[in-house]
Amino acid sequence: MHRNLEKINDIPIGTRLICGFILVVILMSSIGLIGFFGMNAIGNEMDKVYSDGTVPLYEVTSIETSLNSIRALVFRTFSVPAERPQDLERMQTEIQTIDNLISKLKQESLSPEQQANLTLFETQWADYKSAAKNVFSLLEDGKTNDALTSIANGGQHANTRRATADTFASLKQGILVDSKNIAEAGHAEKDRIIPLMVGTGIIVAIIALAIAVFLTKGITNPLHQVINQFKLMKTGDIGARLRLSRKDEIGEMATMFDQFSDYLEHNVVETMHRIAAGDLTSSITSQGETDQISPALSNTLTSLTTVINELQKISSKAAAGDLSARGTPGKLQGSYQEIILGFNSTLDILISPVNEAITLSRQYADCDFTARFNPKIRIEGDFKDFRDALDRIGTEVSSALKVVEQQMTDLMDHSGKATSGIEDVRRGAGIIAGNAEQTEHNAEQSKEGIAQVLRAMEDLTSTITSVSTNVEAVAQSASEADRQAKTGILSTATTEEGMKSIKHSSSEAEALVKEIGDQMTEITKIIDIITDISEQTNLLALNAAIEAARAGDAGLGFAVVAGEVKELANQTGNSAQKIAAMISTLEKKSTMAVKAMEGAGEAIEYGENALKETVQAFNQLTISVEDISKNMTSVAGATEEQAASFEEITASITEMNSLVSETAKDAMNSSATAEEALSVVEMITSIITDINDSVATTTDEMKKFKVTL
Numbered sequence: 001m002h003r004n005l006e007k008i009n010d011i012p013i014g015t016r017l018i019c020g021f022i023l024v025v026i027l028m029s030s031i032g033l034i035g036f037f038g039m040n041a042i043g044n045e046m047d048k049v050y051s052d053g054t055v056p057l058y059e060v061t062s063i064e065t066s067l068n069s070i071r072a073l074v075f076r077t078f079s080v081p082a083e084r085p086q087d088l089e090r091m092q093t094e095i096q097t098i099d100n101l102i103s104k105l106k107q108e109s110l111s112p113e114q115q116a117n118l119t120l121f122e123t124q125w126a127d128y129k130s131a132a133k134n135v136f137s138l139l140e141d142g143k144t145n146d147a148l149t150s151i152a153n154g155g156q157h158a159n160t161r162r163a164t165a166d167t168f169a170s171l172k173q174g175i176l177v178d179s180k181n182i183a184e185a186g187h188a189e190k191d192r193i194i195p196l197m198v199g200t201g202i203i204v205a206i207i208a209l210a211i212a213v214f215l216t217k218g219i220t221n222p223l224h225q226v227i228n229q230f231k232l233m234k235t236g237d238i239g240a241r242l243r244l245s246r247k248d249e250i251g252e253m254a255t256m257f258d259q260f261s262d263y264l265e266h267n268v269v270e271t272m273h274r275i276a277a278g279d280l281t282s283s284i285t286s287q288g289e290t291d292q293i294s295p296a297l298s299n300t301l302t303s304l305t306t307v308i309n310e311l312q313k314i315s316s317k318a319a320a321g322d323l324s325a326r327g328t329p330g331k332l333q334g335s336y337q338e339i340i341l342g343f344n345s346t347l348d349i350l351i352s353p354v355n356e357a358i359t360l361s362r363q364y365a366d367c368d369f370t371a372r373f374n375p376k377i378r379i380e381g382d383f384k385d386f387r388d389a390l391d392r393i394g395t396e397v398s399s400a401l402k403v404v405e406q407q408m409t410d411l412m413d414h415s416g417k418a419t420s421g422i423e424d425v426r427r428g429a430g431i432i433a434g435n436a437e438q439t440e441h442n443a444e445q446s447k448e449g450i451a452q453v454l455r456a457m458e459d460l461t462s463t464i465t466s467v468s469t470n471v472e473a474v475a476q477s478a479s480e481a482d483r484q485a486k487t488g489i490l491s492t493a494t495t496e497e498g499m500k501s502i503k504h505s506s507s508e509a510e511a512l513v514k515e516i517g518d519q520m521t522e523i524t525k526i527i528d529i530i531t532d533i534s535e536q537t538n539l540l541a542l543n544a545a546i547e548a549a550r551a552g553d554a555g556l557g558f559a560v561v562a563g564e565v566k567e568l569a570n571q572t573g574n575s576a577q578k579i580a581a582m583i584s585t586l587e588k589k590s591t592m593a594v595k596a597m598e599g600a601g602e603a604i605e606y607g608e609n610a611l612k613e614t615v616q617a618f619n620q621l622t623i624s625v626e627d628i629s630k631n632m633t634s635v636a637g638a639t640e641e642q643a644a645s646f647e648e649i650t651a652s653i654t655e656m657n658s659l660v661s662e663t664a665k666d667a668m669n670s671s672a673t674a675e676e677a678l679s680v681v682e683m684i685t686s687i688i689t690d691i692n693d694s695v696a697t698t699t700d701e702m703k704k705f706k707v708t709l
Contacts, residue, residue: 013219013249020211027204035197056108057179059101060172066094066101067168071161074135074151081139088136095129111178117171124167128160222250229257238264268293275301303336310340353383360390370398409699 073087073094080087102122110118131150135157138147150157222244232240238261244254271284275297284301286294310327317325327340356377363371372394373387 011248016215020215023211024208027207031197031200031204034200054179056105056110056175059105060175063098063101064168064172066098069094070132074132074157077136077139084139091132098125111174114171114174114178117167117174121164121167121171124160124164128164131157131160219250222246222254226253226257268297271297303332306330306332307336307339352377353379353386357386357390
């Protein structure tokens with residue numbers, strides 16, 4: 001057994017893996033074959049479900065839909081006679097559809113019981129479609145009662161329809177049961193195939209897992225030995241060897257690993273020990289074009305030799321007094337380069353402070369007093385005092401320049417404030433001048449207003465004179481009114497006769513309105529009868545809608561007709577209610593008219609009494625007109641007194657006009673004074689502008705200096 005395993009280890013890993021995969025594929029193929037035959041059996045059962053179950057069920061459902069449509073068309077032809085030809089044509093189409101479906105159903109694979117039901121249904125269907133056609137024929141011949149008898153309970157149409165429906169229900173139920181049995185057979189086949197596939201899959205998985213474990217151990221165990229050897233090498237132990245006796249890829253890898261360990265131990269490590277001892281004369285032999293270890297050791301020896309030569313050169317020149325000499329790193333890298341650069345930095349520390357002082361002095365000469373001695377430059381000893389002195393120069397000059405700059409800023413602020421004050425004075429003077437002009441303007445307008453008042457007073461005086469004249473005319477009119485009042489007394493007698501005629505006409509109109517009210521009552525009774533008929537029609541439409549709902553899809557057309565009848569009934573009821581409301585309104589208005597006629601009679605009687613009072617009023621009017629004539633005489637006297645008062649007011653307004661003229665002169669003087677003040681303000685503004693220009697020039701010059709904040 002052990003020898004057999006060794007022989008397997010001598011087989012290449014790729015060959016072993018391919019053989020294992022082929023074996024697993026063969027096992028998986030067995031599962032696929034079992035699944036293929038099982039799925040094929042399940043597919044056959046599903047085809048049987050479609051051909052022997054779904055197709056017959058679809059055809060039966062289509063027959064049921066057409067039967068319901070025929071039933072609906074028979075009932076619809078009673079409610080919509082106008083569309084009877086179209087309904088007959090639709091019924092013929094549905095009959096043809098059912099005949100075609102019966103022919104297809106007879107070709108399906110039905111059970112013997114369903115074949116018998118189909119034969120019975122076909123016989124009953126012939127009777128039913130004949131009865132349906134007969135109903136249309138009776139209606140076409142005008143035999144509506146015979147047609148109603150046929151569709152009523154016990155009639156030919158009703159009996160054949162029920163017999164056909166019962167047989168069809170048995171046929172449909174039988175097909176449903178057969179479809180269910182076919183589906184259950186398919187599920188049974190599925191339940192048989194799935195456990196077989198699962199069991200086979202488990203067995204194949206176990207075998208595949210065993211093969212995988214065997215192949216994995218044959219590869220991973222020697223790999224673990226190699227990994228352990230790498231771990232030892234990582235810790236610096238390169239003395240251990242693998243020495244595996246295998247002929248596969250892992251055996252070849254172990255042999256190469258042992259050879260590499262020998263090379264590291266006897267060539268590389270031994271050379272590194274000689275370099276550490278200061279022996280740079282060792283030579284390294286390259287192991288080939290891809291060798292990276294030997295060139296790395298050779299480069300190390302070359303870099304060390306270059307560093308030593310550069311340091312010796314700098315030391316020789318420094319000893320000769322040449323302090324500008326520097327080492328050249330060349331192609332050196334890393335720490336070797338840092339050694340040369342570090343030695344150069346040591347020399348730079350000695351001359352860097354002097355170079356920085358020159359640079360700082362040049363910046364001070366360029367007005368940049370923010371510059372300071374570079375703190376990054378490392379200095380020691382006396383160079384520290386030299387650095388502090390240079391920095392103090394920049395600090396002191398910056399402080400002095402900042403004081404000057406602050407004084408310029410303050411001067412600029414004060415100048416701005418003075419400018420702002422001058423602007424306020426100028427604006428105030430302008431306002432005073434404007435107010436003076438406005439005052440002068442207002443005075444002129446006041447003079448014009450006073451002149452208008454004087455003219456109005458003259459007009460008013462003239463008006464008072466006219467009033468006095470009119471008072472005399474009123475006295476004459478009062479005399480004329482007295483004469484007209486006497487004439488009115490005569491006219492009232494004629495008016496009294498007219499009132500009697502109006503009273504007689506009002507009585508006749510009242511009788512006519514009462515007669516119209518009686519006719520309105522009769523119309524109301526007729527409307528009640530129409531409303532009752534509408535409610536009965538609505539109830540019949542509701543019953544028809546219920547019957548259509550019971551009929552299902554077949555009653556949709558009848559339901560539409562019932563809905564239209566119900567809507568017409570509702571419209572009739574609504575119209576009757578509107579007419580009733582209008583009649584009610586007319587009755588109310590008739591009642592109001594009667595009351596109005598009665599009120600008119602009372603008003604006529606009241607008018608007769610009023611005429612009598614009018615005669616008395618005309619008599620009293622004559623007396624009042626005489627009193628008016630006396631009062632007009634008193635008004636004329638008062639008007640003359642008002643004319644005298646208006647003359648005194650006119651004198652006072654004339655005196656006010658002279659005062660307004662003096663105010664206008666004072667306003668003109670104030671305007672002249674304000675203009676003189678504006679001239680002085682302009683002179684002060686010019687002086688402040690010159691000061692601002694000087695400050696701006698000084699500030700611009702100060703900006704050339706850079707100082708610390």
